[in-house]
Amino acid sequence: MKAERDVQRRLLELAEVDAELDRVDHRRRNxxxxxxxxxxxxxxxxxxxxxxxxxxxxxxxxxxxxxxxxxxxxxxxxxxxxxxxxxxxxxxxxxxxxxxxxxxxxxxxxxxxxxxxxxxxxxxxxxxxxxxxxxxxxxxxxxxxxxxxxxxxxxxxxxxxxxxxxxxxxxxxxGQFPAELLDVYEQQRKLKGIGAALLRSRRCGACRLELDRSAIARIAATADDEVVDCEECGAILVRTPESGL
The missing domain is CATH 1.10.287.1490 (Helix Hairpins)
Incomplete structure (x- = not known):
C-alpha cells in the first residue's frame, strides 16, 4: 500500500489525538x-x-x-x-x-x-x-x-x-487520509491500541522495541511512499530523519 510521505506523517497527529482520547476514557473510568x-x-x-x-x-x-x-x-x-x-x-x-x-x-x-x-x-x-x-x-x-x-x-x-x-x-x-490507509490504521488500533507510531532511532514508538538489522534493512530499502509496519506489533511505522535509517 502506498501513501505520500506527508500523509503518512499526519498519521502521527491522528495517533496523538487517539492517544489522548484513550487517556480521557481511562481517566473517566478510573x-x-x-x-x-x-x-x-x-x-x-x-x-x-x-x-x-x-x-x-x-x-x-x-x-x-x-x-x-x-x-x-x-x-x-x-x-x-x-x-x-x-x-x-x-x-x-x-x-x-x-x-x-x-x-x-x-x-x-x-x-x-x-x-x-x-x-x-x-x-x-x-x-x-x-x-x-x-x-x-x-x-x-x-x-x-x-x-x-x-x-x-x-x-x-x-x-x-x-x-x-x-x-x-x-x-x-x-478526512485527510485515503480510505485504505485509514482502514489499516483503524484495524491496527482496534487490535493493539496504537495504529501508527514514529520510527525513532530504529525503535518502534508503539511497542518500544528496537528493530533488528534485517527489519531496518528492509525498511531502508522501501520507497518513501510505501507504507511499512512493525514486525513485532504491526503498527504503521512513520519514517522521518529521526528514524536512523
Missing amino acids: LAELTEVIEAEKTTNERKDAQIAIQTSLDDLERETKRQEKDIEAVRAREERDRKLLEAGDVSAKQLADIEHELTTLQRRQSALEDDLLELMEQREAVEKNAEHAAGELAVAEEKLVDAQRRRDEAVADLDTTEARRRAERTELV
Whole structure:
C-alpha cells in the first residue's frame, strides 16, 4: 500500500489525538473523584442510618416516658380518692383497713414508677446527647459529599471539554487520509491500541522495541511512499530523519 510521505506523517497527529482520547476514557473510568463521591455517599448514608436509629430510640423513650407519667397520674388519682374517703369518715372498719392497705400499696407503686421515670429521663438525656453528636457527624459527612460531588463534576466537565475538542480534531483529520490507509490504521488500533507510531532511532514508538538489522534493512530499502509496519506489533511505522535509517 502506498501513501505520500506527508500523509503518512499526519498519521502521527491522528495517533496523538487517539492517544489522548484513550487517556480521557481511562481517566473517566478510573476517576479518583468518583471513588471519593462513592465513599462520601457511603459515609453519609451510615451517618443517616445512625441518626435514624438514635431518633427511633428517642421516640421509644418518649412513648415510654409518657406511659410512665400516665401511670403515675393514675396512681396519684387513686390515692387522692382513697384519702378523700378516709377524710369523709364514712367507711366501715373493714373498708378502712382495705383503704389503708391500698394506700400503702399505692405509695410503693408510685415510688417504683417515679424511680423508673427518673431512669427513663436519664436515658433520654444520654440519647439526646448522642443525637446531637450524630447530627454533627452527619452535617460534616454531607459537607464532604457536596465537596466531592463538586470536584467530580469539575473533573468530568474538563474531560468532556477535552474529549469534544479532540473528537472535532479527529473528524477533521480522518478526512485527510485515503480510505485504505485509514482502514489499516483503524484495524491496527482496534487490535493493539496504537495504529501508527514514529520510527525513532530504529525503535518502534508503539511497542518500544528496537528493530533488528534485517527489519531496518528492509525498511531502508522501501520507497518513501510505501507504507511499512512493525514486525513485532504491526503498527504503521512513520519514517522521518529521526528514524536512523
